[in-house]
Amino acid sequence: MTPSVQRLKRILRKRVHDGVVATVAGIAGIAASYGIAGFTPEFIAGPIAGVLARRMPGAVITFVIVFLGDLGQYLNLFTAIIFAYGLLAFTVVTGFALGRRVKIPFVAPIVAGVGSGFLSFVVTRGTIASAGTGTAVAVVVLISELLSLGRIDDLLPAQRAKTFSPPRRRVLGGLSSGFALSAIGFMFGQQGGTHGDTIDTDRDVGNTGGDTEQSVSSLLDEAASKSLDVAGLEPLVSEDFYKVDINSTDPTVDVEDWSLKVTGAVDNEVTYSYEELQAMETENRFVSLRCVGDPINGKKLDNAVWTGVPIMDLIEPAGVPDTCCVMLRAYDGFFEEFPVEALENGLLAVGMNGKVLPRGHGYPARALIPGHWGEINVKWITHIEILEQEQEGYWEKLGWHGTGPVNTIAKLHVENRLEDGRIEVAGHAYAGTRGVDKVEVSTDGGETWTEAKLSDPLPGNDVWRQWVHRYEPPVEAHTVVVRAVDGNGNLQPQEQSNAFPSGSTGWVSTEIDP
Ligand SMILES: Nc1nc2c(c(=O)[nH]1)N[C@H]1C(S)=C(S)[C@@H](COP(=O)(O)O)O[C@H]1N2
Ligand SMILES: [Mo]
Numbered sequence: 001m002t003p004s005v006q007r008l009k010r011i012l013r014k015r016v017h018d019g020v021v022a023t024v025a026g027i028a029g030i031a032a033s034y035g036i037a038g039f040t041p042e043f044i045a046g047p048i049a050g051v052l053a054r055r056m057p058g059a060v061i062t063f064v065i066v067f068l069g070d071l072g073q074y075l076n077l078f079t080a081i082i083f084a085y086g087l088l089a090f091t092v093v094t095g096f097a098l099g100r101r102v103k104i105p106f107v108a109p110i111v112a113g114v115g116s117g118f119l120s121f122v123v124t125r126g127t128i129a130s131a132g133t134g135t136a137v138a139v140v141v142l143i144s145e146l147l148s149l150g151r152i153d154d155l156l157p158a159q160r161a162k163t164f165s166p167p168r169r170r171v172l173g174g175l176s177s178g179f180a181l182s183a184i185g186f187m188f189g190q191q192g193g194t195h196g197d198t199i200d201t202d203r204d205v206g207n208t209g210g211d212t213e214q215s216v217s218s219l220l221d222e223a224a225s226k227s228l229d230v231a232g233l234e235p236l237v238s239e240d241f242y243k244v245d246i247n248s249t250d251p252t253v254d255v256e257d258w259s260l261k262v263t264g265a266v267d268n269e270v271t272y273s274y275e276e277l278q279a280m281e282t283e284n285r286f287v288s289l290r291c292v293g294d295p296i297n298g299k300k301l302d303n304a305v306w307t308g309v310p311i312m313d314l315i316e317p318a319g320v321p322d323t324c325c326v327m328l329r330a331y332d333g334f335f336e337e338f339p340v341e342a343l344e345n346g347l348l349a350v351g352m353n354g355k356v357l358p359r360g361h362g363y364p365a366r367a368l369i370p371g372h373w374g375e376i377n378v379k380w381i382t383h384i385e386i387l388e389q390e391q392e393g394y395w396e397k398l399g400w401h402g403t404g405p406v407n408t409i410a411k412l413h414v415e416n417r418l419e420d421g422r423i424e425v426a427g428h429a430y431a432g433t434r435g436v437d438k439v440e441v442s443t444d445g446g447e448t449w450t451e452a453k454l455s456d457p458l459p460g461n462d463v464w465r466q467w468v469h470r471y472e473p474p475v476e477a478h479t480v481v482v483r484a485v486d487g488n489g490n491l492q493p494q495e496q497s498n499a500f501p502s503g504s505t506g507w508v509s510t511e512i513d514p
Pocket of ligand 1: 291373381
């Protein structure tokens with residue numbers, strides 16, 4: 001072999017070696033970060049996913065929401081993880097390059113470890129998870145160096161290079177110890193650290209209002225007994241409440257540092273601590289939420305019993321002038337604006353289904369604004385800012401119109417074959433504060449209509465209902481169509497439209513082949 005070919009081979013071997021170690025170290029670093037931080041903003045991919053989502057052009061986000069739904073969130077997170085991996089791998093490659101230049105052992109693990117920890121801290125501001133990330137990366141690089149010490153001709157004098165073990169064994173050894181380490185780091189992280197889940201919201205919300213107030217448990221019982229007995233149909237209090245967030249990770253709010261401020265065009269600003277909120281009189285209410293991005297037969301419509309303080313009790317002490325609108329702002333950078341009148345029956349929720357408000361649904365507090373699209377029900381709320389002039393909210397800047405009242409919708413989520421040969425179709429219907437008066441079903445593609453059976457209404461002025469219809473199936477394939485009539489007697493519009501920009505409309509239909 002000519003010397004130049006040998007040189008080329010050596011460079012190539014170095015590149016492959018560096019690449020493999022950087023990959024293992026990157027994976028170990030991400031595993032450690034996730035293990036320690038969990039699914040919180042201290043996880044290295046969390047803030048990156050947020051930045052990616054915010055930098056994305058509105059049209060792309062709209063496309064993702066309308067056509068990819070939840071898949072879009074995963075795609076975003078996946079991309080963020082690749083970015084995070086790139087950052088960590090970069091520190092490793094830099095470490096090796098520097099180490100070779102200065103020809104001092106252990107420069108690479110130090111540079112890679114400190115670099116990774118630093119970058120993680122810059123991204124997340126989380127100290128413990130960043131230290132863990134840096135350590136995991138450093139350890140993997142250190143192991144790779146220890147394994148190859150005997151042969152690295154560019155680190156040590158050339159004559160010692162003979163003692164090295166065969167390259168494949170080295171790589172395999174490095175790989176498996178790297179993976180073992182990430183697994184160990186991950187398991188340790190799962191045990192302790194600054195895991196967001198250490199904010200324990202799995203306790204009773206307590207303080208459930210005055211004597212006249214119906215207790216959460218009696219409301220839950222009522223919902224259970226009014227739920228229709230249909231296999232596969234979500235009960236009137238959702239078992240799995242949907243989530244929509246601008247970030248892939250939920251903020252971890254420490255109530256000691258949290259407050260709710262009423263600011264802007266008010267006579268005097270008022271601030272509430274969590275403790276002060278808890279001392280106030282609360283109410284228990286059913287409120288359903290639907291996201292403006294929900295497709296006509298999507299699943300971003302749910303219902304819960306919420307415990308909270310009427311929002312007017314919070315803003316009246318501030319003295320609110322006669323003005324147009326209000327902006328709600330949140331800990332995660334989210335903000336939404338809407339007409340101030342909508343606050344009138346609003347609730348500042350601190351509890352959900354009898355428990356402390358879960359982190360994913362806005363712990364410590366969220367707004368619930370009856371009859372409006374989900375987006376103005378701001379979670380992790382920090383400010384109620386009274387405005388004198390209209391401004392655009394987060395989603396409105398991206399072209400959505402999600403601050404108004406919801407559309408009327410009847411969904412068809414269940415199709416069962418009964419033992420007696422009949423077919424059972426069922427779903428939920430929702431029309432915000434207008435309420436649902438009737439649901440009609442057609443089993444002949446819209447020629448003739450029959451009234452479906454509805455679940456008895458639950459108390460409250462923003463609550464969904466269930467419907468069910470059972471019929472003898474015709475012999476041939478047929479189209480089932482469903483539509484709701486709201487409390488004002490308005491029939492749900494037939495014409496189909498996409499969720500963007502102001503919520504999906506149209507009758508839901510499905511083909512049934514008996
Ligand atoms: N702070 C904050 N509040 C938020 C959001 C958010 O991303 N951040 N998403 C909004 C949207 S678009 C919807 S549909 C509802 C969903 O509430 P849920 O996640 O509790 O179902 O929360 C709204 N409140
Ligand atoms: Mo939404």
